[in-house]
Amino acid sequence: MTRALIIIDVQNDFTEGGALxxxxxxxVAGAISALLAAHPNTYGHIFxxxxxxxxxxxxxxxxxxxxxxxxxxxWPAHCVADTTGAEYHAALxxxxxTVHILKGQGQPGYSIFEGVDGSGEKFGELLIAAGVTHVxxxxxxxxxxxxxxxxxALEHGQxxxxxxxxxxxxxxxxxxxALAELAHAGAVLATSEVVEQA
Ligand code: VGL
Numbered sequence: 452m453t454r455a456l457i458i459i460d461v462q463n464d465f466t467e468g469g470a471l472x473x474x475x476x477x478x479v480a481g482a483i484s485a486l487l488a489a490h491p492n493t494y495g496h497i498f499x500x501x502x503x504x505x506x507x508x509x510x511x512x513x514x515x516x517x518x519x520x521x522x523x524x525x526w527p528a529h530c531v532a533d534t535t536g537a538e539y540h541a542a543l544x545x546x547x548x549t550v551h552i553l554k555g556q557g558q559p560g561y562s563i564f565e566g567v568d569g570s571g572e573k574f575g576e577l578l579i580a581a582g583v584t585h586v587x588x589x590x591x592x593x594x595x596x597x598x599x600x601x602x603x604a605l606e607h608g609q610x611x612x613x614x615x616x617x618x619x620x621x622x623x624x625x626x627x628x629a630l631a632e633l634a635h636a637g638a639v640l641a642t643s644e645v646v647e648q649a
Pocket of ligand 1: 460465471502526561592593595596597
């Protein structure tokens with residue numbers, strides 16, 4: 452069994468004060484860092500994604516251009532590549548070995564499986580190359596990118612745990628729905644208390 456920690460989109464724009472702020476986002480950043488500090492050797496593989504949208508062109512319908520966002524399919528501009536909003540939240544401390552994944556270049560890109568590393572290698576290929584069979588999923592936002600990434604991980608044959616104390620969502624109802632959907636598809640909903648010392 453090889454387990455990886457997958458950290459979804461803990462970026463300034465998805466935390467308090469950001470363009471698409473999720474309540475509790477900053478707390479999630481701090482809590483993920485605390486988990487990693489308490490368990491420095493548990494995860495041999497850590498992947499962290501960032502939404503990395505184009506400034507121009509609406510990213511294939513993802514940004515509301517000349518219209519009001521509906522906060523379901525269209526969004527205010529957020530996480531534009533190379534801006535402060537796209538940076539990891541300052542409270543997120545990642546180990547040197549973290550593999551950084553960028554996604555959403557010109558696309559909605561909700562799932563980390565749509566992302567690539569710095570050499571353009573697809574996330575799914577990286578998981579396979581690392582022999583990962585089990586993933587623990589944390590980050591933002593529960594009802595969109597965590598949901599999509601978890602469902603894709605299950606489809607890719609991974610055993611998935613979602614740590615409900617290390618996620619935060621855009622809206623309570625859709626977040627609850629997303630967790631129900633993930634559980635129905637085979638994910639285990641747990642808290643990070645189950646993480647064992649390596
Ligand atoms: C996300 C809304 C729009 C997310 C991304 O990271 O969950 N949510 N784009």
